Amino acid sequence: MNTKSVESITQIISSLSKDEQALLKEKLFLELSAPSTEELIKLAQTG
Numbered sequence: 001m002n003t004k005s006v007e008s009i010t011q012i013i014s015s016l017s018k019d020e021q022a023l024l025k026e027k028l029f030l031e032l033s034a035p036s037t038e039e040l041i042k043l044a045q046t047g
Helices: 004-013 018-033 035-045
Strands: none
Touching: none
């Protein structure tokens, strides 16, 4: 794990305004909630 990168990202996120943090959370949630290509392939194969 790259601890320094995680710490840097955390500092950057903390420096964002509340609106910017909310937008980031929204984008991350949407990206993480979308099925991966692998999941789509499995779904297509199993029906």
